[in-house]
Amino acid sequence: MEICVCVKRVPMVGGTIVVTPDEQDVDTSMAGFTVSPHEECGVEEAVQLVERLGGSVTVLTLGPPQAADQLRDMLALGANRAILLQTGGAEWGPVATADAIAGCLAERGFDLLLFGNEAADTGGYQVPVRVAHALGVPCVTGIKRLDVMSGSGDGRGSIAAGREYAGVEETFEVPLPAVVSVKEGINLPRYPSLPGRLRAKRAAFETIELAAPAPGGLAKRRLTVPAASASRAEVLGSGAAAVPALVRLLDELGVLR
Amino acid sequence: MTVLCLVEIADGGLRDASKRALGVARGLAGSAGEEAAAVWVGPAEAISRSELGAAGVSVGYAISLGDGVGYAPVAWARGLAGLAGAPGSAGSADVAGSHESAGLVDSAGSRESAGLVDSAGPVSAVVAAATDRGNEVLAHLAAITGLPMAANCVSAVRSRSDQTDLVRQRWAGSLLEEATLDSPLALLTVAADAVAQPEASPAGAAGVAEMAGVTGVIGTAGVAGVTGLAETTHPVVHVYQPDLAEADLLVQATESADRRSGVSLATARVVVGGGRGVGGPDGFSVLEELADLLGGALGVSRVVTSQGWRPHRQQVGQTGTKISPELYLACGISGAIQHMAGCQGAKTIVAINTDPDAPIIAKANYAVIGDLHEVLPALIAALKSADEDG
Ligand SMILES: Cc1cc2nc3c(=O)[nH]c(=O)nc-3n(C[C@H](O)[C@H](O)[C@H](O)COP(=O)(O)OP(=O)(O)OC[C@H]3O[C@@H](n4cnc5c(N)ncnc54)[C@H](O)[C@@H]3O)c2cc1C
Numbered sequence: 001m002e003i004c005v006c007v008k009r010v011p012m013v014g015g016t017i018v019v020t021p022d023e024q025d026v027d028t029s030m031a032g033f034t035v036s037p038h039e040e041c042g043v044e045e046a047v048q049l050v051e052r053l054g055g056s057v058t059v060l061t062l063g064p065p066q067a068a069d070q071l072r073d074m075l076a077l078g079a080n081r082a083i084l085l086q087t088g089g090a091e092w093g094p095v096a097t098a099d100a101i102a103g104c105l106a107e108r109g110f111d112l113l114l115f116g117n118e119a120a121d122t123g124g125y126q127v128p129v130r131v132a133h134a135l136g137v138p139c140v141t142g143i144k145r146l147d148v149m150s151g152s153g154d155g156r157g158s159i160a161a162g163r164e165y166a167g168v169e170e171t172f173e174v175p176l177p178a179v180v181s182v183k184e185g186i187n188l189p190r191y192p193s194l195p196g197r198l199r200a201k202r203a204a205f206e207t208i209e210l211a212a213p214a215p216g217g218l219a220k221r222r223l224t225v226p227a228a229s230a231s232r233a234e235v236l237g238s239g240a241a242a243v244p245a246l247v248r249l250l251d252e253l254g255v256l257r
Numbered sequence: 258m259t260v261l262c263l264v265e266i267a268d269g270g271l272r273d274a275s276k277r278a279l280g281v282a283r284g285l286a287g288s289a290g291e292e293a294a295a296v297w298v299g300p301a302e303a304i305s306r307s308e309l310g311a312a313g314v315s316v317g318y319a320i321s322l323g324d325g326v327g328y329a330p331v332a333w334a335r336g337l338a339g340l341a342g343a344p345g346s347a348g349s350a351d352v353a354g355s356h357e358s359a360g361l362v363d364s365a366g367s368r369e370s371a372g373l374v375d376s377a378g379p380v381s382a383v384v385a386a387a388t389d390r391g392n393e394v395l396a397h398l399a400a401i402t403g404l405p406m407a408a409n410c411v412s413a414v415r416s417r418s419d420q421t422d423l424v425r426q427r428w429a430g431s432l433l434e435e436a437t438l439d440s441p442l443a444l445l446t447v448a449a450d451a452v453a454q455p456e457a458s459p460a461g462a463a464g465v466a467e468m469a470g471v472t473g474v475i476g477t478a479g480v481a482g483v484t485g486l487a488e489t490t491h492p493v494v495h496v497y498q499p500d501l502a503e504a505d506l507l508v509q510a511t512e513s514a515d516r517r518s519g520v521s522l523a524t525a526r527v528v529v530g531g532g533r534g535v536g537g538p539d540g541f542s543v544l545e546e547l548a549d550l551l552g553g554a555l556g557v558s559r560v561v562t563s564q565g566w567r568p569h570r571q572q573v574g575q576t577g578t579k580i581s582p583e584l585y586l587a588c589g590i591s592g593a594i595q596h597m598a599g600c601q602g603a604k605t606i607v608a609i610n611t612d613p614d615a616p617i618i619a620k621a622n623y624a625v626i627g628d629l630h631e632v633l634p635a636l637i638a639a640l641k642s643a644d645e646d647g
């Protein structure tokens with residue numbers, strides 16, 4: 001089974017988020033970079049499927065040259081090959097991103113295309129769906145359970161993909177090839193092993209340079225950090241000595257039974 | 258022109274998130290002197306006319322996909338595309354042009370006698386709550402029409418024709434983006450928990466009568482359970498049957514009841530949260546005991562789930578569950594933005610942390626500085642003895 005997983009490089013912001021003075025980007029001078037937990041789970045799912053059914057896992061990202069770091073992280077988790085759709089570093093919107101990814105994947109014959117449900121930073125909620133329409137394959141999103149049924153005859157098999165919605169379990173059965181976007185919780189990703197890291201260094205790496213996309217559609221004007229609603233916490237006390245004050249507070253809040 | 262708002266049905270009425278999305282849809286329509294209409298997939302009587310009226314809506318469209326069809330995102334999107342008179346296939350060379358002409362379809366056509374409409378007339382925007390379904394269906398609609406889409410908006414106004422100024426969430430609400438959407442058909446989803454529940458406002462009866470007069474469409478006069486309110490307001494419900502291809506129904510849900518029991522994290526009145534500071538999988542029994550005492554649920558940080566200490570369904574945050582309790586007691590949690598994105602709905606946050614400089618101290622309402630392994634057993638003992646006393 002040939003699987004491709006699409007991941008996006010995003011800054012690993014922690015306790016606070018700071019915007020650059022021109023209000024166009026998140027200040028990443030102090031930040032490391034990572035991918036969304038949803039996407040990491042996508043890679044883990046692909047690696048587990050290939051361990052069971054054979055085949056290979058390709059990871060793909062569209063981003064600046066430094067996004068190669070994230071591809072190497074994913075190779076260390078067990079992916080076999082990597083594709084970097086290299087940009088000049090400017091932010092690409094979801095329409096242009098999906099076009100470029102679909103263009104790259106069209107002729108490669110993957111059985112399963114895995115995505116995160118939404119990108120961690122821009123949260124567009126659409127790239128997988130757009131890629132599916134561009135390729136003419138079915139798409140299921142927000143998946144937390146995935147079973148693959150092998151194909152009979154010429155068939156490439158099918159999947160049963162599940163998610164919970166408003167307290168109800170939904171299951172979708174679709175033929176392969178298909179686009180599936182997953183959410184964290186579908187599995188517990190492994191930690192990269194030392195052999196994995198060494199393999200990552202030697203893995204096949206394909207780089208395709210992209211020209212800047214045409215502007216239009218949804219255009220960012222500025223980024224702002226929402227005003228904090230609460231000011232600094234009122235300290236009730238230290239250690240167990242704070243318990244009487246804490247009990248009084250719980251009583252005032254009306255949460256004691 | 259009309260702003261269509263896709264609404265979802267829960268417990269026999271409008272889902273709360275959909276009411277909030279309707280508020281934003283009405284605001285967007287109002288900014289351009291237009292009307293908002295509600296659209297749902299299902300029977301015409303799935304939403305009562307009194308509830309539509311209370312939501313300030315005078316026209317509803319029920320998209321009928323036929324009996325026995327489960328949730329089918331592509332079919333829902335085709336229904337919306339057809340109702341909006343948008344081109345049905347991606348790659349249409351002249352989206353604006355064909356949209357314009359399709360908008361002139363006379364809804365009082367031959368299907369009128371069956372209570373059916375051919376379109377909603379000219380449509381300027383399609384809005385939905387940013388639920389899993391709302392985001393998914395609008396993404397399909399965006400892909401089908403080849404138009405841009407903005408997810409998780411917290412406000413939207415028409416700045417000029419074909420242009421919408423909006424504010425949307427990034428990083429699950431930890432960051433806001435002000436943006437301009439250039440499109441003849443604005444496609445937006447609304448971050449429902451970040452916008453206010455709109456006031457109930459009965460629609461003017463006169464306006465509705467006029468609307469019905471203009472379109473000449475037969476509403477579902479036979480809707481059961483019409484209440485007193487519906488006598489003063491007369492929302493009209495039209496039925497729309499999209500032309501579907503077999504492929505549009507390929508992705509279709511079969512449903513089975515969720516077997517999970519106990520207090521649900523998303524709706525719990527009290528959540529006791531545990532992070533890395535809990536120290537290991539065994540440390541959580543104390544937090545569970547406290548949660549039980551308070552009739553609440555246990556929530557955890559991502560460090561806890563990725564270590565395998567607790568299952569992911571207990572994770573609070575951007576890639577976990579969003580909670581909105583009266584009290585969130587966050588123990589041994591540093592307060593990373595991705596964690597806090599999941600508890601913005603909490604009324605009161607109390608942090609227990611050994612580090613007075615942890616980011617959560619600047620975000621919580623109250624704090625206890627100390628070791629949770631000392632504070633929590635003492636708190637449990639105090640609550641139990643208070644119970645015995647009184
Ligand atoms: C895209 C993305 C999505 C993410 N989604 C989520 C998400 O959904 N949910 C989530 O939680 N995180 C999420 N994260 C991870 C997040 O950035 C943090 O890494 C995580 O929340 C930290 O967990 P923590 O607070 O338990 O651990 P830490 O940051 O290590 O904090 C532990 C805290 O415990 C305190 N402590 C230690 N010992 C004690 C003690 N004995 N008593 C009291 N206090 C003590 C310490 O002072 C410290 O403040 C996401 C990250 C990314 C990049």
Ligand SMILES: Nc1ncnc2c1ncn2[C@@H]1O[C@H](COP(=O)(O)O)[C@@H](O)[C@H]1O
Nearest residue numbers: 006007062115116118119124125126127
């Ligand atoms: N620049 C990118 N490179 C690779 N994959 C991406 C990129 N942007 C988005 N994706 C994929 O599409 C998913 C949804 O992204 P979005 O629609 O932008 O929220 C992500 O979780 C990724 O799997």
